[in-house]
Amino acid sequence: MQNLNLKLLGVVFFLLPLSFLSGCAAVAVTGAAAGSGYAVAEDRRTSGTMVQDESIEFKSNGRIKDKFGRKVHVEVTSFNDKVLLTGQVASTKVKNEVGDIVKAVEGVRDVTNEIAVGEIKPLTARSYDGWITSKVKAKFVNEGLFQANHVKVVTEDGVVYLMGLVDREEAQSAVKIARSTDGVRKVVEVFEYLD
Numbered sequence: 001m002q003n004l005n006l007k008l009l010g011v012v013f014f015l016l017p018l019s020f021l022s023g024c025a026a027v028a029v030t031g032a033a034a035g036s037g038y039a040v041a042e043d044r045r046t047s048g049t050m051v052q053d054e055s056i057e058f059k060s061n062g063r064i065k066d067k068f069g070r071k072v073h074v075e076v077t078s079f080n081d082k083v084l085l086t087g088q089v090a091s092t093k094v095k096n097e098v099g100d101i102v103k104a105v106e107g108v109r110d111v112t113n114e115i116a117v118g119e120i121k122p123l124t125a126r127s128y129d130g131w132i133t134s135k136v137k138a139k140f141v142n143e144g145l146f147q148a149n150h151v152k153v154v155t156e157d158g159v160v161y162l163m164g165l166v167d168r169e170e171a172q173s174a175v176k177i178a179r180s181t182d183g184v185r186k187v188v189e190v191f192e193y194l195d
Contacts (some may be wrong), residue, residue, distance in 0.1 A: 042150075043149060044150060044165040049080055052078075052081060052107050053081065054078075056078040056083060056102075056107055060076040060101065061074075063101050063105070064098055064102075068098070071094075072087065072094060073087040073088050073121065073126075074087040074098055074115060077154050077161075077163065080165055081107055081108060081109040081110075082110045082111075082112070083102055083105075083111045085099060085102060085114060086116075086156035087115050087116070087120075088115065088118055088119065088120045089116075092117055094117075095115045095117055098115060099115075114188070116156075121157060128158075128183070129158070132160065132181065133153045135183070136153050136155070136177065136181050137153055139177050139181060143177055145170070145173040145177075146166070150166055150170060151163070151166060151170070151174045152164050153178070157185075158183060158186070159184075159186045160184050160186070161188045161190055162174050162187065162188070163190045165194055166192075167193065168195055171189060171191050
């Protein structure tokens with residue numbers, strides 16, 4: 001089990017830099033999951049849903065980029081066909097437009113729009129958010145209270161969003177661990193519950 005935890009931790013630190021390369025992360029994660037068999041076998045989503053989530057992210061990002069170019073910073077995260085939007089845009093109007101664009105993507109069941117209205121955060125702030133995400137994921141693995149890949153972690157401006165198909169006990173453990181992580185300002189639950 002310890003060897004598996006170390007392996008998973010290594011994968012997390014390998015994939016972290018890829019998360020900053022917007023279109024490439026999905027391919028890398030999918031490839032890593034397919035290559036190891038571990039992530040796919042332990043994920044509660046069907047393989048079809050996992051592919052659909054990647055497709056939702058890809059299509060959403062493309063449509064947002066086509067409409068707004070570099071005027072916005074939006075992260076699209078899909079888990080079990082539910083989408084979380086984070087990032088920064090210039091106005092409430094643009095925030096709502098981005099939400100509408102994503103809602104129109106085939107396969108999207110629900111959108112949680114947590115985009116902030118304001119100035120786009122610099123890369124250094126986004127890098128720090130990536131570091132927080134890595135620390136939270138590593139703590140999930142180290143604590144061993146649930147399968148770490150059952151919970152998707154997204155961090156924006158120190159706010160940690162937790163997504164996944166979990167039971168309430170797993171959710172409580174994940175929230176407690178995330179809240180105890182240095183640098184986390186707030187934890188927001190975007191879970192789907194199994195019980």
